[in-house]
Amino acid sequence: MSRLPSLYISHGSPMTALHPGQVGVRLAELARDLPTPRAIVIASAHWLARQPLVGNHPQPPTLHDFGGFPRELFALQYPAPGDPALAEEVAGRIAAAGLPVALDPQRGLDHGAWVPLRLLHPQADIPVVPVSIQPxxxxxxxFALGRALAPLREQGVLLIGSGSITHNLHDWGHYQDGKQAPYVRPFIDWVEQRLAANDRDALFDYRRQAPFAERAHPTDEHLLPLYFAMGAAGEGGFGAKRIDAGVDAGFLAMDLYRFDGEDRAQDAA
Structure with a gap:
């Protein structure tokens, strides 16, 4: 079975489900380029917990974890099955890495999971196992959480971190007519450069080293899934490839990343 990359997806606002824009095009292209996974494990910025939790619901409900949006958005469903056996394996691998972990039989798919998955695999026929983020x-x-799960890529499991490469909701509505927040480009360029250099230490220390880090991310939760995807790349280089999906509302950079690990890093050398 072909080894899959790990992915980091900027999922945007819930309205991405109704108006996919450029990110919808890029995710459809990714789906065509990649082998069809046997299952998906996704760590979303919208499931926050004090320790890793793994959803093992056999049919995860679609969670409409937002308010103030059009009624048609609340009517959307993503009825992908769960995979309790894979969830047990995920929890076992996390525990073997020395991290506390628990199963959650009630958890569904929040919009950080189902919105991008509807664009990546709209048929909803691939089992999905959600994993929490620990801000x-x-x-x-x-990163350690992703690294613990990296071997699953050899088994046809697609590992995804879902967040946003920039995420400052205080700037909602401040940038109109194609204008862009001044911190967006410097921040995403810095992330791209540090990933290309496999500079994990700088990335871990992004709060001090990245330009405009506090503006780009007043809180960490939407960038933390990037580290999950980085860790899931496995040992050695990240093999990071940035996929530009534009900037939504002038402040939400919609970058996607695929991490192919050592093979892509060696090919590029």
Missing amino acids: MLGPQHQ
Whole structure:
């Protein structure tokens, strides 16, 4: 079975489900380029917990975890099956890495999971296992979580971190007519450069080293899934490839990343 990359997806606002724009095009292209996974494990910025939790619901409900949006958005469903056996394996691998973990038989798919998955695999026929993010534990913890699950890529499991490469909701509505927040481009360029250099130490320390880090991310939760995807790339280089999907509302950079690990890094050398 072909080894899959890990992915980081900027999922945007819930309205991306109704108006996919450029990110919808890019995710459809990714789906065509990649082998069809046997299952998906996704760590979303909208499932926050004090320790890793793994959803093992056999049919995860679609969670409409937002308000103030059009009624047609609340009517959307993503009826992908769960995979309790894979969830048990995910939890076992996390525990074997020395991280506390628990199963959650009630958890469904929040919009950080189902919105991008509807664009990537609209048939909803691939089993999905959600994993929580731990904002209090920082980037290195999320990296370790992804690293623990990296071997699943050899088994046809697609590992995804879903967040946003920039995410400052205080700027909602401040940038109109094609204008862009001044921090967006410097921040995303810095991330791209540090990933290309496999500079995990700088990325772990992004709060001090990245330009406009506090503006780009007043809180960490939407960048932490990037570290999950980085860790899931496995040992050695990240093999990171940035996929530009534009900027939504002038402040939400919709970058996607695929991490192919050592093979892509060696090919590029």
